[in-house]
Amino acid sequence: MRNLLARRHDDTESAAEDATTRESVINPRAADDQTTTHRIPTRHRATATVTEPASDTTVEVERPRWAHVSAMATLSLIIGVVAVAAALTGLMAAEAIVLGVIGGAIAAGGLVGASRRGVTGHSLALLGLIASLGAILLGVLAIGSDLSWLDSKTDEVGRLHSWLLTQLPWLKHW
Structure with a gap:
Protein backbone atom coordinates (compact mmCIF):
# COMPACT_ATOMS: atom_id res chain seq x y z
CA MET A 1 0.00 0.00 0.00
CA ARG A 2 2.87 2.32 0.78
CA ASN A 3 4.31 1.84 -2.71
CA LEU A 4 1.04 2.88 -4.29
CA LEU A 5 0.94 6.06 -2.19
CA ALA A 6 4.57 6.82 -2.96
CA ARG A 7 3.97 6.36 -6.67
CA ARG A 8 0.93 8.65 -6.54
CA HIS A 9 3.08 11.30 -4.81
CA ASP A 10 5.75 10.91 -7.50
CA ASP A 11 3.10 11.20 -10.23
CA THR A 12 1.77 14.49 -8.84
CA GLU A 13 5.29 15.94 -8.67
CA SER A 14 6.00 14.91 -12.26
CA ALA A 15 2.65 16.34 -13.37
CA ALA A 16 3.56 19.69 -11.83
CA GLU A 17 6.93 19.60 -13.58
CA ASP A 18 5.21 18.71 -16.88
CA ALA A 19 2.85 21.67 -16.50
CA THR A 20 5.80 24.01 -15.96
CA THR A 21 7.63 22.56 -18.95
CA ARG A 22 4.48 22.74 -21.07
CA GLU A 23 4.01 26.43 -20.17
CA SER A 24 7.56 27.23 -21.24
CA VAL A 25 7.04 25.37 -24.52
CA ILE A 26 3.71 27.05 -25.22
CA ASN A 27 4.90 30.48 -24.13
CA PRO A 28 8.62 30.74 -24.98
CA ARG A 29 8.63 34.55 -24.67
CA ALA A 30 7.13 34.64 -21.17
CA ALA A 31 10.20 36.40 -19.76
CA ASP A 32 9.98 39.09 -22.45
CA ASP A 33 7.69 41.92 -21.34
CA GLN A 34 7.32 43.31 -24.89
CA THR A 35 5.04 40.72 -26.52
CA THR A 36 3.50 37.57 -25.11
CA THR A 37 2.01 34.87 -27.32
CA HIS A 38 -0.49 32.43 -25.85
CA ARG A 39 -1.77 29.39 -27.64
CA ILE A 40 -5.18 28.29 -26.46
CA PRO A 41 -5.49 24.52 -26.96
CA THR A 42 -8.72 23.34 -28.56
CA ARG A 43 -9.79 20.49 -30.80
CA HIS A 44 -10.00 22.60 -33.94
CA ARG A 45 -7.24 23.19 -36.48
CA ALA A 46 -7.99 26.60 -37.96
CA THR A 47 -6.07 29.38 -36.15
CA ALA A 48 -6.15 33.15 -36.01
CA THR A 49 -3.89 35.65 -34.27
CA VAL A 50 -5.50 38.40 -32.21
CA THR A 51 -3.55 41.41 -30.90
CA GLU A 52 -4.90 43.35 -27.97
CA PRO A 53 -3.69 46.97 -28.24
CA ALA A 54 -4.10 47.85 -24.55
CA SER A 55 -1.75 45.19 -23.25
CA ASP A 56 0.27 44.56 -26.45
CA THR A 57 -0.28 40.82 -26.16
CA THR A 58 -0.75 38.57 -29.13
CA VAL A 59 -3.13 35.70 -28.52
CA GLU A 60 -3.35 32.87 -31.01
CA VAL A 61 -6.96 31.69 -31.00
CA GLU A 62 -8.18 28.67 -32.88
CA ARG A 63 -11.45 29.28 -34.72
CA PRO A 64 -14.20 26.67 -34.40
CA ARG A 65 -15.08 24.60 -37.45
CA TRP A 66 -18.76 24.47 -38.27
CA ALA A 67 -20.42 21.15 -38.92
Missing part, protein backbone atom coordinates in the same frame (compact mmCIF):
# COMPACT_ATOMS: atom_id res chain seq x y z
CA HIS A 68 -23.20 20.92 -41.47
CA VAL A 69 -26.00 18.43 -41.94
CA SER A 70 -25.86 16.06 -44.86
CA ALA A 71 -28.35 17.14 -47.53
CA MET A 72 -28.91 13.53 -48.55
CA ALA A 73 -29.83 12.59 -44.97
CA THR A 74 -32.37 15.40 -44.80
CA LEU A 75 -33.78 14.51 -48.22
CA SER A 76 -34.10 10.85 -47.22
CA LEU A 77 -36.17 11.79 -44.18
CA ILE A 78 -38.45 14.02 -46.26
CA ILE A 79 -38.96 11.35 -48.93
CA GLY A 80 -39.51 8.66 -46.27
CA VAL A 81 -42.24 10.68 -44.54
CA VAL A 82 -43.94 11.46 -47.86
CA ALA A 83 -43.78 7.76 -48.76
CA VAL A 84 -45.42 6.78 -45.46
CA ALA A 85 -48.17 9.36 -46.03
CA ALA A 86 -48.70 8.03 -49.55
CA ALA A 87 -48.91 4.46 -48.25
CA LEU A 88 -51.48 5.45 -45.63
CA THR A 89 -53.82 6.85 -48.28
CA GLY A 90 -54.39 3.40 -49.72
CA LEU A 91 -54.81 4.61 -53.31
CA MET A 92 -51.15 5.55 -53.64
CA ALA A 93 -49.69 2.31 -52.27
CA ALA A 94 -47.69 1.54 -55.42
CA GLU A 95 -46.23 5.05 -55.49
CA ALA A 96 -45.34 4.66 -51.81
CA ILE A 97 -43.31 1.56 -52.58
CA VAL A 98 -41.38 3.38 -55.30
CA LEU A 99 -40.80 6.39 -53.04
CA GLY A 100 -39.71 4.05 -50.24
CA VAL A 101 -37.10 2.40 -52.43
CA ILE A 102 -35.80 5.80 -53.60
CA GLY A 103 -35.81 7.11 -50.02
CA GLY A 104 -33.92 4.04 -48.80
CA ALA A 105 -31.22 4.49 -51.43
CA ILE A 106 -30.88 8.17 -50.57
CA ALA A 107 -30.74 7.28 -46.84
CA ALA A 108 -27.85 4.89 -47.53
CA GLY A 109 -26.06 7.72 -49.34
CA GLY A 110 -26.86 10.04 -46.44
CA LEU A 111 -25.29 7.61 -43.98
CA VAL A 112 -22.14 7.47 -46.09
CA GLY A 113 -22.08 11.26 -46.41
CA ALA A 114 -22.61 11.75 -42.68
CA SER A 115 -19.59 9.62 -41.88
CA ARG A 116 -17.26 12.31 -43.28
CA ARG A 117 -15.55 14.75 -40.94
CA GLY A 118 -17.55 17.90 -40.25
CA VAL A 119 -20.81 16.43 -41.55
CA THR A 120 -23.68 15.37 -39.29
CA GLY A 121 -27.02 13.73 -40.00
CA HIS A 122 -26.71 10.10 -38.93
CA SER A 123 -30.01 10.17 -37.07
CA LEU A 124 -31.80 11.91 -39.93
CA ALA A 125 -30.57 9.27 -42.36
CA LEU A 126 -31.57 6.46 -40.00
CA LEU A 127 -35.04 7.94 -39.51
CA GLY A 128 -35.35 8.34 -43.28
CA LEU A 129 -34.33 4.70 -43.76
CA ILE A 130 -36.85 3.52 -41.15
CA ALA A 131 -39.63 5.63 -42.69
CA SER A 132 -38.80 4.34 -46.18
CA LEU A 133 -38.84 0.73 -45.03
CA GLY A 134 -42.13 1.35 -43.21
CA ALA A 135 -43.62 2.86 -46.37
CA ILE A 136 -42.52 -0.16 -48.41
CA LEU A 137 -44.08 -2.50 -45.83
CA LEU A 138 -47.34 -0.56 -45.65
CA GLY A 139 -47.50 -0.31 -49.44
CA VAL A 140 -47.04 -4.06 -49.90
CA LEU A 141 -49.66 -4.80 -47.24
CA ALA A 142 -52.10 -2.33 -48.83
CA ILE A 143 -51.67 -3.79 -52.32
CA GLY A 144 -52.10 -7.34 -51.00
CA SER A 145 -55.24 -6.33 -49.00
CA ASP A 146 -53.70 -7.84 -45.87
CA LEU A 147 -54.87 -4.99 -43.66
CA SER A 148 -58.60 -4.56 -43.19
CA TRP A 149 -58.36 -0.78 -42.70
CA LEU A 150 -55.89 -0.21 -45.53
CA ASP A 151 -56.66 -1.25 -49.08
CA SER A 152 -55.42 0.01 -52.40
CA LYS A 153 -58.97 0.05 -53.77
CA THR A 154 -60.45 2.39 -51.15
CA ASP A 155 -59.82 6.06 -50.59
CA GLU A 156 -58.80 6.33 -46.95
CA VAL A 157 -58.45 10.11 -47.17
CA GLY A 158 -62.04 10.45 -48.44
CA ARG A 159 -63.28 8.13 -45.69
CA LEU A 160 -61.41 10.16 -43.06
CA HIS A 161 -62.83 13.41 -44.46
CA SER A 162 -66.40 12.14 -44.37
CA TRP A 163 -65.92 10.80 -40.83
CA LEU A 164 -64.54 14.16 -39.67
CA LEU A 165 -67.53 15.97 -41.22
CA THR A 166 -69.97 13.74 -39.36
CA GLN A 167 -68.11 14.15 -36.06
CA LEU A 168 -67.43 17.89 -36.39
CA PRO A 169 -70.26 19.47 -38.42
CA TRP A 170 -68.76 22.99 -38.18
CA LEU A 171 -65.99 21.86 -40.58
CA LYS A 172 -68.49 21.95 -43.48
CA HIS A 173 -68.27 25.73 -43.49
CA TRP A 174 -64.54 25.75 -44.07
